[in-house]
Amino acid sequence: MRLLVTGGSGLIGGRLCLEAVKMGHDVYAAEHETSVDVGIPVKLDLLDALSIESAYEKSRPEVVIHTAALTDVDLCERNPELAFRVNSDATAQIALQAKRRGAFLIYISTDYVFDGVKGMYRETDEPNPINAYGLSKLKGEVAVKKFAERWCIARLSTPYGIHKMKKTFPEYVIERLAKGESVKVAYNQFTSPTYVPNFCRMLLEVVERDMQGIIHLSGSTRASRLEVAVKVAELLNLDKALIDPTPLSELKLDAKRPEDSSLDVSKALQILKEKPITLEIGLNMLIHNLYELKAGGATV
Ligand SMILES: NC(=O)c1ccc[n+]([C@@H]2O[C@H](COP(=O)([O-])OP(=O)(O)OC[C@H]3O[C@@H](n4cnc5c(N)ncnc54)[C@H](OP(=O)(O)O)[C@@H]3O)[C@@H](O)[C@H]2O)c1
Numbered sequence: 001m002r003l004l005v006t007g008g009s010g011l012i013g014g015r016l017c018l019e020a021v022k023m024g025h026d027v028y029a030a031e032h033e034t035s036v037d038v039g040i041p042v043k044l045d046l047l048d049a050l051s052i053e054s055a056y057e058k059s060r061p062e063v064v065i066h067t068a069a070l071t072d073v074d075l076c077e078r079n080p081e082l083a084f085r086v087n088s089d090a091t092a093q094i095a096l097q098a099k100r101r102g103a104f105l106i107y108i109s110t111d112y113v114f115d116g117v118k119g120m121y122r123e124t125d126e127p128n129p130i131n132a133y134g135l136s137k138l139k140g141e142v143a144v145k146k147f148a149e150r151w152c153i154a155r156l157s158t159p160y161g162i163h164k165m166k167k168t169f170p171e172y173v174i175e176r177l178a179k180g181e182s183v184k185v186a187y188n189q190f191t192s193p194t195y196v197p198n199f200c201r202m203l204l205e206v207v208e209r210d211m212q213g214i215i216h217l218s219g220s221t222r223a224s225r226l227e228v229a230v231k232v233a234e235l236l237n238l239d240k241a242l243i244d245p246t247p248l249s250e251l252k253l254d255a256k257r258p259e260d261s262s263l264d265v266s267k268a269l270q271i272l273k274e275k276p277i278t279l280e281i282g283l284n285m286l287i288h289n290l291y292e293l294k295a296g297g298a299t300v
Pocket residue numbers: 006007008009010011012013031032033034035044045046047066067068069070071072086108109110111137156157158159166
């Protein structure tokens with residue numbers, strides 16, 4: 001299949017391009033400021049409608065996977081206008097072009113569309129975002145439903161994995177603890193940590209099977225940041241005493257976080273061959289891959 005992946009340099013987009021190429025797809029990887037490593041590069045600036053049109057023109061995709069977004073939750077809170085332009089208005093343009101060109105659109109969304117009061121959210125639960133990032137992504141979802149003809153909205157939560165420029169939370173914890181440094185970790189925010197390669201494989205199954213509608217594709221374990229940090233320390237036999245359990249309020253973040261935005265993945269468990277994995281399995285894979293990378297090998 002001919003795929004256009006927006007955000008081809010991002011944590012999710014980069015890995016998605018790699019997995020899709022491995023599966024034999026023709027992958028056009030949209031790049032903005034950072035260059036892409038895998039796929040055929042196509043320039044894209046979401047703030048420019050002509051650039052969106054030109055990316056479609058050059059790649060002529062059968063499927064568009066729209067991962068690009070302004071993902072810095074605190075920056076979105078400080079600059080909601082930019083968040084709405086990138087995450088909502090541009091998504092409407094992406095959706096309109098998908099419809100015009102008969103492409104299947106997959107929009108990558110977030111657990112932050114929920115308010116976090118109840119937790120373990122299902123696809124049928126009503127979103128109610130409590131920060132600008134969540135609202136901008138929800139507006140993106142609304143635009144996809146309104147303008148695209150064939151669409152899927154895939155939500156995930158706190159992705160972790162390996163990226164050339166970004167360190168996700170488990171890797172940050174490993175580095176601090178290995179150096180004997182303490183780490184402040186929130187104990188009162190719960191999510192469904194998602195191992196990026198697992199997410200990408202589930203998503204590509206959704207693409208290949210042309211599954212439409214909303215689907216939650218996160219890890220299958222609900223956990224606080226504290227629980228993730230403790231699990232990492234246990235798996236690597238690092239000093240747990242260096243983990244400092246901290247209330248979220250003490251971290252002085254600009255945007256409010258939902259207290260429990262964990263996702264129920266029963267639907268994915270039921271219908272996909274590639275299943276959501278537990279936190280323990282995902283962390284073991286991450287640790288294995290970090291080790292392989294250090295030893296000069298390839299990641300799996
Ligand atoms: N990270 C999370 O915690 C999280 C949680 C749940 C859901 N999600 C969703 O998952 C998706 C992927 O997230 P991620 O973690 O992979 O994000 P990421 O690593 O921050 O990557 C974002 C990508 O978007 C691109 N981008 C940003 N502004 C752009 C613009 N104006 N025009 C074109 N491209 C632009 C970036 O390119 P440049 O770097 O070159 O600007 C980058 O490739 C997002 O839709 C996000 O909402 C993320």
